[in-house]
Amino acid sequence: MTATSPSASAPIPVFDGHNDTLLKRVVARGTDRATDFFQRAETGHLDLPRAREGGFAGGLFAMFVPSNIHQDFSKPYNPNDPQNYVEIGQAEALGFTMKMAAEAYRLERQSNCQIRVCRTVREIRDCIERGILAISLHIEGAEAIDTDFDALEVLHGVGLRSLGPVWSRNNVFAHGVPMQFPASPDIGPGLTDAGKALVAACNDLRILIDLSHLNEKGFWDVAGLSDAPLVASHSNVHALCQNARNLTDKQLDAIAESKGLVGLNFHVAFLREDGAYKRDTPVEVMVRHVAYLVERLGEDGVALGSDFDGCMTPSAVSDSAKLPALIEAFRAAGFGDALIVKIAYKNWLSVLERTQN
Incomplete structure (x- = not known):
C-alpha cells in the first residue's frame, strides 16, 4: 500500500477538529469489537477506507x-450516569494517554506511508496534497498533565499540538460544563490558579487551547489570559440548541474578535432544537448551525469538529464516508465553493498556523 495523490474527481478534503477514534481503538483492543483500521468496517465512524471515500484528510x-478506564465500553454511553464524571488521578490518566499516543504512532508505522502523525501545519498541508491521512494529537481533558507541566513538555515533544483543559468534569485546572439540556454554560467557577498557569504554558509551547467542554467562567478566564486565537473545536450554537455544551452569542463574538474558530459538532443532541438523541436529525439542521456561525464569526471562523467515534451523528452523515452529503447540503444552501473549502479544511489550517507561529 502506498500513499496516493487526490484526483480531480476526489471529494473536497476535510480536516476535522475532533474525533475519539484513538480511544475507541484502545478500549476495543483484545475484544471482539476490535477492527482493522486499514479495512472498511461496518461499525464506528472512521477507518482508512471510509476516510478516503469521504475525503476525510485528517484532523485533531x-x-x-x-x-x-475499565468500564464496559460495549454498552451505550449514558450522559446522565454520575460515574462518567468522577475525577481521575494524574498518573492513571497519563498512563492511559500514552496508550492512545502509542496507537497513533502504531497506525503510522503500520500504514506504509498512508498515515502520518504531524507536528506542523506544513506537514498537514503536505499530507493533504499527497493523500496521506494526517493525525494531529489533541488532549481532551488535561488530567494527564501535572502542575509542574513536565508531562506537557514531553507530550509536546511527541506531537501534542492541541489541548482542552477539561472534559465535562472538574479537574485540578478548571470546571467542565455538564451536558445538560436546556441549560446555560454559566455553571460553576472558572480556572483555578493551576489552570491559569496551564494557559500560560500552552501559550509558551504554542499549543492550541480548546474551549469546548469548558464552562462559561473558564471560557472568559482563557479569553482574558491567552494570546492565541480562541478556539472551540467541537461546539455548536446555544441560540439554536440550548445545551450547556454550546456557545452563547457573547462567547461567539469573543471568538470572532480574537480571529478564532468554532468547529461544528455532529452530535444530534447538540444540534437539535429539542436536544433529543435522534439519528433522523435532518442534515439541514447542521447547515443551520454553520450558517449562524458564519454570520457571527465570518467566513474564516467556521470549520468542522465532527466528534466521530464519540457521538451520535445524523443518519445522513453516519460516518466519515458520508462527509460529501454534508458538503452537498452546504451547496444546496447557497454556500459558494470558496466558503465550503474554508469550512472543510482551510480555516483549521489557518488557525493552527496562527497559533503555532
Whole structure:
C-alpha cells in the first residue's frame, strides 16, 4: 500500500477538529469489537477506507481518558450516569494517554506511508496534497498533565499540538460544563490558579487551547489570559440548541474578535432544537448551525469538529464516508465553493498556523 495523490474527481478534503477514534481503538483492543483500521468496517465512524471515500484528510485526534478506564465500553454511553464524571488521578490518566499516543504512532508505522502523525501545519498541508491521512494529537481533558507541566513538555515533544483543559468534569485546572439540556454554560467557577498557569504554558509551547467542554467562567478566564486565537473545536450554537455544551452569542463574538474558530459538532443532541438523541436529525439542521456561525464569526471562523467515534451523528452523515452529503447540503444552501473549502479544511489550517507561529 502506498500513499496516493487526490484526483480531480476526489471529494473536497476535510480536516476535522475532533474525533475519539484513538480511544475507541484502545478500549476495543483484545475484544471482539476490535477492527482493522486499514479495512472498511461496518461499525464506528472512521477507518482508512471510509476516510478516503469521504475525503476525510485528517484532523485533531483526541486522547480522552474516561473516568473508569475499565468500564464496559460495549454498552451505550449514558450522559446522565454520575460515574462518567468522577475525577481521575494524574498518573492513571497519563498512563492511559500514552496508550492512545502509542496507537497513533502504531497506525503510522503500520500504514506504509498512508498515515502520518504531524507536528506542523506544513506537514498537514503536505499530507493533504499527497493523500496521506494526517493525525494531529489533541488532549481532551488535561488530567494527564501535572502542575509542574513536565508531562506537557514531553507530550509536546511527541506531537501534542492541541489541548482542552477539561472534559465535562472538574479537574485540578478548571470546571467542565455538564451536558445538560436546556441549560446555560454559566455553571460553576472558572480556572483555578493551576489552570491559569496551564494557559500560560500552552501559550509558551504554542499549543492550541480548546474551549469546548469548558464552562462559561473558564471560557472568559482563557479569553482574558491567552494570546492565541480562541478556539472551540467541537461546539455548536446555544441560540439554536440550548445545551450547556454550546456557545452563547457573547462567547461567539469573543471568538470572532480574537480571529478564532468554532468547529461544528455532529452530535444530534447538540444540534437539535429539542436536544433529543435522534439519528433522523435532518442534515439541514447542521447547515443551520454553520450558517449562524458564519454570520457571527465570518467566513474564516467556521470549520468542522465532527466528534466521530464519540457521538451520535445524523443518519445522513453516519460516518466519515458520508462527509460529501454534508458538503452537498452546504451547496444546496447557497454556500459558494470558496466558503465550503474554508469550512472543510482551510480555516483549521489557518488557525493552527496562527497559533503555532
